[in-house]
Amino acid sequence: xxxxxxxxxxxxxxxxxxxxxxxxxxxxxxxxxxxxxxxxxxxxxxxxxxxxxxxxxxxxxxxxxxxxxxxxxxxxxxxxxxxxxxxxxxxxxxxxxxxxxxxxxxxxxx
Numbered sequence: 001x002x003x004x005x006x007x008x009x010x011x012x013x014x015x016x017x018x019x020x021x022x023x024x025x026x027x028x029x030x031x032x033x034x035x036x037x038x039x040x041x042x043x044x045x046x047x048x049x050x051x052x053x054x055x056x057x058x059x060x061x062x063x064x065x066x067x068x069x070x071x072x073x074x075x076x077x078x079x080x081x082x083x084x085x086x087x088x089x090x091x092x093x094x095x096x097x098x099x100x101x102x103x104x105x106x107x108x109x110x
Contacts, residue, residue, distance in 0.1 A: 015106040016097065017041070023085060027110045034108070042100035042107045047073070050088035063093065080109070 019027050031043055047063040049070045058064050065073070070089050074082060082091030092109050100107045 014101050014104055016101065017106065017108045019108060019110040031108065031110055040106070042096075042105040044092055044096055044100075044107060044109050046110070047079070047082075047091045047093055048088060050090075 019030065021027050034041065035043060045059060045061070045063055047065055047070065049065055049067050050062075052058070052062075052064050056062065067089070070082075070091070073079060073091070073093075078094055079091035080094045080097055082089060084090075097107055097109065
């Protein structure tokens, strides 16, 4: 029997959960509620080129970057994934996800 596949193996298993949906369907609302309920997940902070809205905090609500900074990150392969939505770019920083998974934490990406 291969011990690495045994459910009693000391290997830590972690999950990468992807929450996907159209703009405005409630992804942020769901994640906020999960945090309030104390779900023990690492909640990724998305990078964006859009302007900061009133009350939003850099590195808490989003990582805010200029178009040039974002493009440089794309060129260096720093995003797990990225897309353009309504003229702004959004991406999931690869390093953030990798660190959490390596630390044995389940991760949710929206």
